[in-house]
Amino acid sequence: MKPHLAVLTRALATAAALLCLAAASDPSERLKDPAQEARARALFQEIRCVVCQNESIDDSDADLAGDLRRMVREEVAAGRTDAQIRTGLVDRYGEFVLLKPRFSWTNAALWTAPFLVVILGGVALLVATRRSRQVQPAELTPEEEARLARLTDNTVPPVDEITSKGRP
Amino acid sequence: MIAELGAFALLLALCLSAAQAGLSAAGRGLNSPLLRGAGEGAAAAAFGAVAIAFAALTVAFVTSDFSVANVAANSHTDKPLLYKVAGVWGSHEGSLLLWCLCLTGFGAAVALLGRGLPAGLKALTVASQGALGVLFLGFAVFASNPFLRLDPAPLQGRSLNPLLQDPALAFHPPFLYGGYVGFSIVFSFAVAALIEGRVDAAWARWVRPWTLAAWSLLTVGIALGAFWAYYELGWGGWWFWDPVENASFMPWLVGAALLHSAIVTEKRGALPGWTVFLALAAFTFSMLGAFLVRSGVLTSVHAFAVDPARGVLLLGILGIAAGAGFALFAWRAPSFAPGGVFAPVSRESTLVLNNVFLSAATATVLLGTLYPLIVEAVRGDAVSVGAPYFNLTFVPLLAAALLILPAGPLLAWKRGDLKGVLQRLWAAAGLAVLASVAAYALYDPKKAFAALGVGLGVWLIAGALVEVGERAKLGRVPGAEAWRRLKGLPRGAWGMTLAHVGLGVFVLGACTETAWKVEAAETLALGQTMRVGAYELKLEQASSVDGPNYLAERGVLVATKGGREVCRPEPERRFYPASRQTTSEVALCFRGLSDLYVVLGERRATEAGEPAWLVRAYWNPWARLIFLGPLLMAIGGAISLSDRRLRLAAARKAAPAAKVEAAA
Numbered sequence: 001m002k003p004h005l006a007v008l009t010r011a012l013a014t015a016a017a018l019l020c021l022a023a024a025s026d027p028s029e030r031l032k033d034p035a036q037e038a039r040a041r042a043l044f045q046e047i048r049c050v051v052c053q054n055e056s057i058d059d060s061d062a063d064l065a066g067d068l069r070r071m072v073r074e075e076v077a078a079g080r081t082d083a084q085i086r087t088g089l090v091d092r093y094g095e096f097v098l099l100k101p102r103f104s105w106t107n108a109a110l111w112t113a114p115f116l117v118v119i120l121g122g123v124a125l126l127v128a129t130r131r132s133r134q135v136q137p138a139e140l141t142p143e144e145e146a147r148l149a150r151l152t153d154n155t156v157p158p159v160d161e162i163t164s165k166g167r168p
Numbered sequence: 169m170i171a172e173l174g175a176f177a178l179l180l181a182l183c184l185s186a187a188q189a190g191l192s193a194a195g196r197g198l199n200s201p202l203l204r205g206a207g208e209g210a211a212a213a214a215f216g217a218v219a220i221a222f223a224a225l226t227v228a229f230v231t232s233d234f235s236v237a238n239v240a241a242n243s244h245t246d247k248p249l250l251y252k253v254a255g256v257w258g259s260h261e262g263s264l265l266l267w268c269l270c271l272t273g274f275g276a277a278v279a280l281l282g283r284g285l286p287a288g289l290k291a292l293t294v295a296s297q298g299a300l301g302v303l304f305l306g307f308a309v310f311a312s313n314p315f316l317r318l319d320p321a322p323l324q325g326r327s328l329n330p331l332l333q334d335p336a337l338a339f340h341p342p343f344l345y346g347g348y349v350g351f352s353i354v355f356s357f358a359v360a361a362l363i364e365g366r367v368d369a370a371w372a373r374w375v376r377p378w379t380l381a382a383w384s385l386l387t388v389g390i391a392l393g394a395f396w397a398y399y400e401l402g403w404g405g406w407w408f409w410d411p412v413e414n415a416s417f418m419p420w421l422v423g424a425a426l427l428h429s430a431i432v433t434e435k436r437g438a439l440p441g442w443t444v445f446l447a448l449a450a451f452t453f454s455m456l457g458a459f460l461v462r463s464g465v466l467t468s469v470h471a472f473a474v475d476p477a478r479g480v481l482l483l484g485i486l487g488i489a490a491g492a493g494f495a496l497f498a499w500r501a502p503s504f505a506p507g508g509v510f511a512p513v514s515r516e517s518t519l520v521l522n523n524v525f526l527s528a529a530t531a532t533v534l535l536g537t538l539y540p541l542i543v544e545a546v547r548g549d550a551v552s553v554g555a556p557y558f559n560l561t562f563v564p565l566l567a568a569a570l571l572i573l574p575a576g577p578l579l580a581w582k583r584g585d586l587k588g589v590l591q592r593l594w595a596a597a598g599l600a601v602l603a604s605v606a607a608y609a610l611y612d613p614k615k616a617f618a619a620l621g622v623g624l625g626v627w628l629i630a631g632a633l634v635e636v637g638e639r640a641k642l643g644r645v646p647g648a649e650a651w652r653r654l655k656g657l658p659r660g661a662w663g664m665t666l667a668h669v670g671l672g673v674f675v676l677g678a679c680t681e682t683a684w685k686v687e688a689a690e691t692l693a694l695g696q697t698m699r700v701g702a703y704e705l706k707l708e709q710a711s712s713v714d715g716p717n718y719l720a721e722r723g724v725l726v727a728t729k730g731g732r733e734v735c736r737p738e739p740e741r742r743f744y745p746a747s748r749q750t751t752s753e754v755a756l757c758f759r760g761l762s763d764l765y766v767v768l769g770e771r772r773a774t775e776a777g778e779p780a781w782l783v784r785a786y787w788n789p790w791a792r793l794i795f796l797g798p799l800l801m802a803i804g805g806a807i808s809l810s811d812r813r814l815r816l817a818a819a820r821k822a823a824p825a826a827k828v829e830a831a832a
Contacts, residue, residue, distance in 0.1 A: 025689040025784060048552045054410055054466075056554065059403060099554025101539075110539050110553070114532040114561045118568075121524030128520075129512040145582075 024058045024069055031073050040076045043085060044069060046100050050093050171236045174224025175315035178265075181217035181272065182305040184210050188275065189298030196291040204291045208279035211294050214301060215276035218269045222256070225265060225314050229255050235321035238262060238314045244327035244746045246717035254338035255328045260462060260475060261314035263341060267458070268304050270349035274378075275301060278353055285374060292360030293353070300352055303485045311478050327746035330718065336396040340389055344416060347386025348454040351419055353378050354426070355451035358444045359493055362500045367444055372434035375447060377809055379430060382450075383423040384805030390416055391798035398795075402752040402767050404685065404786045406794055409558040411466040414537045415457030418530055422450045425526040428519045436508035436581060438516055441501045442523070448497060452490040453530075459483050465541060511583040518576035525569035532561045570624055570675065573668065574631020578638060592638060596630035611684050621679030628672030632665045663808030670800025677761075677793025686787040691772050693780040701787035703764055704728045705737075710768075710781060718742040720753070723768040723781055727757055734759070739768040739783075761792040 024044050031037040044058035049065040057065040057072075068089075075085045089097045101107045192207030194200070225238070229252045234240040242259045243252055257266040275297035282290050308314075331337075357375045361367045393416070398406040407413060426446040433443045460466055463479020510516035536553045543551045574596060578589045590597075604623030608614060637643070639661060640654040690698040692707040699705075706726045713720040720742040727735050737755030744751070757764035769782030 025687055026782065027690050046554075046556050048554065054408075054552075054554070059405075094550060096550040096552055099552050100556035100560075101551055101553055106547075107551075110535060110557070111561070113535050114528050114565060117528035117531045118524060118565065121520075121527060125517065125520050125524065126512070129510060129517065131506075131509075149581075 029066075029069060029073070031077055033077075036076050037073075039082070040069075040073045043072055043076070043082060046086075046098060047072070047089060048097050048099050050097055056099055170224050170227050171233065171315045171317060174221045174228070175313065177217045177220040177224065178268075178305065178309055178313070178315070181214045181221065181268070182302065182309050184214035184217055185272065185275075185298045185301030185305055187298075188214055189295045189302060192291045192295035192298060196288050196295065199288075201287070204287060207291060207294050207298070211272070211275045211279040211298065214298070214305075215269075215272040218265070218272045218305075221315075222265055222269050225262060226253060226256050228315075229253065232325065233321075234323070234325050235317050235319070236314075237316045237318045240318055240322050240325045242328050243325040244717060245324065246746070247327060247333070248716055250335065250338055251328055251333045254332070254341075257341045257345075258328045258332055259314075260478070261308075261312045263345070264304070264308050264312045265314055266341060266345050267349055268301070268308055270345050271297070271304055271352055272301055274350060274353040275356075278356075278378075282374075286370075289357075289360050289364055289366075289371070289374075292363050293356045296356035296359040297353060300356065300489060303489060307478075307481055307485060311481050324746075327717070327744065330742065330744040330747060330749050330751050331400060333717075333744075334396055334400050336392045337400070340392040340396060342389075343385050343392060344389030347382050347384075347389050347423075348416075348419060348457065350378065350382025350385055351423060351450040351454050354382065354447045355489075355493060358447035359496060361444060362493075362496045365500055365503065367433070367440035367504055369434050369437055372430045372440075372443060375443075376427070376430045376434060379423060379426050379447075379450075380805050380809055383420065383427060384802045384809070386416070386420050386423060387798050387802040387805065390420060391795055391802070394798075395795045398791070399754045399756060399765075400751070402754055403784075404687075404765050404788055404791075406791075409536070409555040411537050412461050414533050415453075415460045418533055418537075419450050419453040419457060421526050421530040421533070422446055422453050425523045425530070426450055428522050428526075432516050432519050433507070436510065436516055438507040438510065439520070440504045440507055444501060444504075445497060446523075448490070448493040452486070452493070455482075455486040455489060459486055460537070466537065508582075510581070513579065513586045514584045515576060515579040515581050517584075518572055518579055521572055522569055522576065525565050529562055529565045529569070532565060533558070536561070567621075567624060570628055570671070573628060573671075574635070577632075577635045577664065577668075593631060593634060596627055596634050599630045600624070600627035602626075607680075613684075615683045618679045618683030621683075622676060625672045625674075625676030625679065628675060629669050632668040632672065636661070636665050659811030660808045663804040663806075663811065665804070666807060667801045667804030670797045670802075670804060672797070673793050673800060674797025677790045677795075677797060680790040681788050681794060684789050685791075687784070688786075689769075689782065689784040691774070691780045692783050693774045693778045696780075698783065698785065700764070700785040702729055703734070703785075703787065705766065705783065705785055707781065707783060708736075710779075713740065715742065717746060718744045721768065721771070723783065725755075725766060725783070727764055727766075735764070737764065737766040739766045741768045741770075758792070761790045763788040763791045765791075 024041060031040060041058060045056050047057045047068060049055050049057045049060035049062055049068070051064050052060045052062050055065075057068045072085055072089075075088070080088075086098065095101065101110055103111060188207050188210035190207075191203050191210055195202070195204030195207050225236075227233075228236045228239050229243050230249065232239065232243055232245045232252070234243075238259055238261050239255075242262070243255045247255070255262070257263045275294060278285075278290070278297065279294050282293075285293070354375055357371070357378070361371050390413075393413070394406040397408070398404060426443065426449075429439050429443045429446055432439050459479060459482040462475060462482060464476050465479065508516070536557050539553045540551050543549055574593055575586075575589050578592060579586070600623040603626040604619045607622040608616060608619035611619070636654070636657070639657055640650045642650045642654075645653070686701040688698055688700040690696075692698060692705075694707055694709060697704050697706040704727070706728070707723060708726055709724045711722055711724075713722045720740040722738055722740045725737045725739075726733055727737060735757040737757055739755040740753035742751050742753055743749075752767050752769075755766045757766070763786075765786040765788055767784040769784055772780050772782060774780045
C-alpha cells in the first residue's frame with residue numbers, strides 16, 4: 001500500500017475538518033494591528049463554538065467558529081467594546097454562547113457558591129475550636145499531654161513523633 | 169471458544185461477588201469464622217474470574233477475532249500490538265470490564281492482605297465490596313457484555329480512534345481506573361465502619377494506605393491524560409475544564425481532602441464523621457464521573473463511549489450505592505463522639521482549613537460542571553460554563569489552600585505556635601517574594617498574577633524543604649547528627665515532603681507555561697522561515713511516510729537560536745484510512761524544562777502557486793514541570809505506602825523477640 005501523494009493530499013483535505021488545531025492562529029485570518037488581534041484572541045476564548053462539543057471558537061476548526069471569529073475580528077477592528085461584542089453575540093445565540101456566564105442575579109448561585117462554602121467551613125472550624133476551648137479551660141502539663149496522646153492514639157507513636165513532641 | 173469462556177467467567181464472577189457479599193455479611197452476623205473465610209475466598213475467586221474474562225478479551229483483541237462485536241468495532245489487523253491490547257479498554261464494554269477487574273482486585277486485596285484488621289470490620293468491608301461487585305458485574309453481564317458475537321463475522325475491524333493510539337493514552341485508563349475504583353474499597357471501609365458504629369484511630373489507619381494508593385494512581389492517570397492532551401491534540405493545552413476532565417478531577421480533590429482528614433482522625437481521633445463522609449464521597453464522585461462520561465448528558469470534547477440508555481442504568485447504580493452509603497451515614501454518624509479538641513492555631517486547624525478549601529474547590533467544579541444541566545431543568549435555558557469560570561473561582565480557592573500549606577506540617581498538634589512557625593518560614597517566604605519580583609521583572613509581557621503564582625510555587629517547595637530541615641534540626645545540631653536524623657526520617661515524612669514539593673513544581677510550571685507561552689503560525693513554503701520566541705524555524709523538506717496503519721505527511725524543520733541549530737523537529741500529519749480520521753503528530757524539542765512545540769498543519773499554496781504548509785509553533789516555558797509535579801506527588805504517595813508496609817513488617821518481626829525476652 002504505497003501512498004501516492006495526490007491520494008494522500010485529497011484524503012488529508014477531506015479529513016481536515018475533523019481535526020481541531022488552535023484554528024484561531026491561522027495567519028490568513030489575523031488582524032493587522034497586534035493589539036486588536038490580542039483583544040480578539042482573548043475574546044475568542046470566552047466564546048463557545050455553539051455547534052461543537054464544548055470548545056471555544058479559539059480552538060475549533062468548525063466553519064461556524066471561523067465565521068464567528070471573522071465577525072468578532074471585524075467588530076474589534078471597527079472599535080466596538082468587548083461588552084458590546086458579547087451583547088451582540090448573546091442577542092444572536094443566547095447565553096449559551098458565553099463560556100463565562102454573566103455576573104447576574106440569575107447566575108448568583110453559580111458565582112457565590114464557592115465562596116459561601118469557604119465561609120461555612122470557616123464558621124464550622126471556629127465553632128469547633130471555640131467549643132474545644134470551653135471543654136478544655138486549663139493548659140495541660142507535658143506529662144498529661146503525653147498521656148492524653150497515648151490514650152487517644154491507642155498505639156505507641158513512631159519514634160520520630162516522640163522526639164518531635166519536644167519541639168517548641 | 170475464547171469469547172464464550174470469557175462470557176462464562178464474567179457470569180461466574182457475578183455469582184461469586186454475590187456469594188462474597190452474602191457469606192461475608194452472614195459471617196459477621198453469625199460471628200462465624202468459617203463463613204467469613206468463605207466470603208474472603210469468594211472475593212479472591214471473583215477477582216480470578218474477572219481476570220480470566222479480561223484475559224479472554226485481550227486474547228480476542230490480540231488475535232483480531234472479529235466475530236466478537238467489541239473487537240470488530242474497536243480493532244484492526246494493521247494496528248500495532250500495543251494498541252490492540254490498549255483497545256481492550258478503549259470501548260464502553262471493555263473499559264467497564266477493566267473497572268470490574270479493579271473493583272474485584274481491591275476486594276481480593278483486602279480479603280488476602282488485611283490480616284491485622286478486626287474480623288467484623290474486615291467481613292463487612294469485603295461484603296460491601298462484594299455488593300458493589302454485584303452492581304457493576306451485573307451491569308457488565310446484562311447491559312454491557314464485551315463478549316457478544318457477530319454473525320457473520322466481518323473480515324476487518326473498524327479500528328480504534330487514532331487519537332487514542334498513543335502510548336500515554338494506552339496506559340492512561342489502567343491508572344485512572346485503579347484510582348477511581350481504588351476509592352471503592354475506601355467506600356466499603358466507610359460502610360463497614362458505619363455498620364459497626366466505630367470510627368476510631370485504628371480505622372483511619374487502615375483506610376489511609378488504600379486512599380493513598382488510589383489517589384496516587386489517579387494522580388498518574390490524570391497526569392498521563394493531561395500529557396496526552398498536551399502533545400496529541402495539537403494545540404498545546406493540557407487542561408480544558410471539560411466535563412470529562414472535571415469528572416476525574418473531583419474524586420482526586422475529595423481523595424486529597426480525605427488523605428488529610430484521615431491523618432487528623434488517626435493521630436487525634438477528631439473529625440470521625442467528616443472523614444467517613446469524605447470516604448463515601450470519593451467513590452460517589454468516581455461513579456458520578458463514570459456516569460457523566462458515558463451517558464452523554466454533558467457535551468464534551470472527550471465524549472467517550474456515549475450511550476444514553478446505559479447511562480440511565482449507571483445513574484441507577486450510582487443512586488443505589490451512594491444512596492445506601494449516605495443513608496447509613498445519616499443514620500449512624502450523629503452518634504459518633506466528636507473526638508479530640510484543638511485550638512484555632514494547631515496542625516488540626518490547618519488540616520481542617522485544607523479540607524475547607526478542597527471541599528469548596530470540589531463544590532465549585534461540581535457546580536460548574538452540572539450548572540448547565542440544572543439551568544436547563546429549572547429555567548429551560550441553555551447556558552455554558554467554561555474555562556473562564558473555573559479560572560476565576562477554582563484558582564483563588566486553590567491558591568488560598570496552598571498559601572497556608574507550608575505552615576501546616578510545622579505546627580504542633582492541639583495548640584501550635586504561629587509566631588515560631590512563621591519565624592522558621594521566613595527564608596521560604598523571602599525566596600517566594602524574590603521569585604515573584606524576579607518573574608515580574610524579567611518575563612515579558614508583565615503579568616502580576618502569574619508572577620504571584622511563581623512565588624506561590626517557590627513558597628511550597630521551599631516550605632516543604634524547611635520542614636525537612638526542621639525535622640533534622642539542620643543548622644542547630646552538628647552536621648553528622650543532622651545527617652543521621654535526616655536518614656532516620658520515616659518514609660511517610662519523605663513522601664509528604666515530595667508530594668508537597670511536587671505540588672509546588674506543578675504550580676511553577678502551570679503558571680509559567682500559561683502566562684508566558686508564545687504562539688506563532690505561518691504558511692511556509694520549502695526553505696521559508698518563521699519566528700517563535702527566541703527561535704527561528706525553517707521548513708527544509710516535506711515528504712510522505714507509510715506507517716503501519718496510517719499514511720502521513722512529514723515536515724522536517726530546522727530550529728535555530730541565535731544562528732545555532734538546536735534541533736530538527738519532524739511533525740507529522742497522519743491519515744488513518746480505517747477510521748478515515750486525521751491526527752497531528754506533534755514534534756517536541758526538549759529545551760531543558762521548556763518545550764519547542766511544532767505542529768504541521770494543512771497543505772496550502774503560496775501566492776506564486778508553490779506548495780506550502782501551515783506550520784504552528786509554540787514556545788512553552790517550563791511545560792515539563794506541569795507533568796513532573798504530579799509525577800513527584802504520585803512518587804511521594806508510593807514512598808509513604810512503602811513506609812507503612814515496612815512499619816507493619818517491623819512490628820511483626822519485633823513481636824516474637826518480645827516473647828523470647830518474656831520467656832527468658
